[in-house]
Amino acid sequence: MNRFVNRFFLITFLLSLAACHNSKPHRELDFDESIRNLHQEEHHLHTSPKQDLPFVVHRNLDVVWDASHDDIIRLPSFSFTNQDKETISQETLKGRYVIANFFYMHCAGMCPLIMGNMKKIYQKIQNPNVVLLSHSLMPETDTPEKLKEFSTALGADERWQFVTGPKAAMYELARETYHADTSRGQESLGDNFRHGEHIYLIDPEGRIRGLYNGKNPAAVKALLADLSKLTCCTPNNPI
Template sequence: MSSKAKGLLIFFAVLSVAFLGYAGYVIKGERGTFLGVEKLPVIGAPGHTVPGFSFTDQEGNTRTQADVKGKTYVAEYFFTTCTGICPKMNANMEKIYAEYKDNPNFLILSHTVDPEHDSVPVLKEYAAKHGANSKNWWFLTGNKVDLYRLARQGYLVDDGTPSGDEDFVHTQWFALVDKTGQIRGLYEGTKDKDVYKLIADIDRLMKE
C-alpha cells in the first residue's frame, strides 16, 4: 500500500473517531435536556409557606397541617350553593382527582367560604356528588375568619382585605402546594388549559 493510501486511511479513521465523539456529545446533551425536569417556581415572598390550620372535613375528622406534611396537594375555595364559578371549578377538580386518587402522596383540600351553611352533613353530600373519598379529597369547614385568612395569607388565592360581616372570598384560583408547604403554582380553576397545565405541573413536582 502506498504512503498516500495509508495517509488517507489514517485521515478517515481520525475523522470517523471525531464524528462518533461529536455524535455521542450531541446525543448525551439531548438526552439530558429530555430527561431533565425543570423545577417549578416558588410563589410568594422568600421563605413563604402555608401556615398551620385546623378544620373539619366531610366526615367530621379534624384536619391539620400535620396531615398534609410530606404530601403534594391542591387547595381551592368554593361554597356548595354557588351557581357561578364553583360548579366549573369542581368539575375540573374531578379531572385532577381522577389522575391522582390512587397516589397516597397527593391530596385535594376544598375549603368552603360559607361555613354557616356548609356544615359537615352538607359537605358530605356535596363530596359524594363529586365521587370524593375523604381519605384524599377533603371538603373543609371551620371558623370563617381562619378560612379567609388562610386563603389570603396562606394560599395567596385572594388579594382582598377583611371587611367585617360583609367579607366574602370568591376566587377561581387553585394553589399547588409541595411537600414542604411552599406554593409552586396558581391556576384558574375555570379554565381547561390551566387545569391541564396543573396536572402536568403536579407530575413535574412529584419528580423533584
C-alpha cells in the same frame, strides 16, 4: 517614471483589495459569533436556573427559584373539620402534595366549573400521596354533614378533603396565605369576601409551587404536568 508610479499604485490597490477580501470573513464570523452569544445570554436570562417548578412568594404572587427565599408562601398552622368530622391540619397534610381551592356549595357563579375541574384532576390522580383540599367559605351552611353529601355526589374518597371551620380562621387563611380574596379596599374586610378562581399546587413542605386558573382546561392540564414534575412521574405512570 510615470510607468513606475502607475505600477506602484496598482500594486497598492491590489494589496488593499486582498486585505479587504481576507478580513471580511473574519468580520462576518465575529458578527455571527456575537449574535450567537447574545441569543445564549437572552436564553440564560429568560429560563429558570433549574428545570424545576418555582416557588410562589407573597409579593405580587411572583415566583422565585431560590428555595431559601424568605418570602415564599408556606402553609401556616390551621385546624379545620372535614366531611367525616375529622380534624384536618397542616400536620395531617405534612409530607403530601396538596391541590387546594376555595368554594361554597351554593355558589352559582364560577364554583360549579371550578369544582368540575377539581373532579377531573381527582379522577386523573392515582398517587396516594396527593390529596385535594377544598375549603368552604360558608361554614354556617356548609356543615360536615352537608359536605359529606356533596363529596359523595362527586364520588370523592379520602383523597379529596372538604373542610369547614370558623369563618374568621378560614378567611384569614384565604386572605393572608392564599391571597384568595379578590375584593379591594374596604370591601376586603370582615365577612366581605369574593373568592378567586385559582387552584393551588403545594409541595410536601407546605410551599405553594403554582397557581392555576380553575376555569381553564389548559391550566388544569398544566397543573397535572407540573404535579408530574414534582412527583418525578413519567407520562406513562400514574401521577
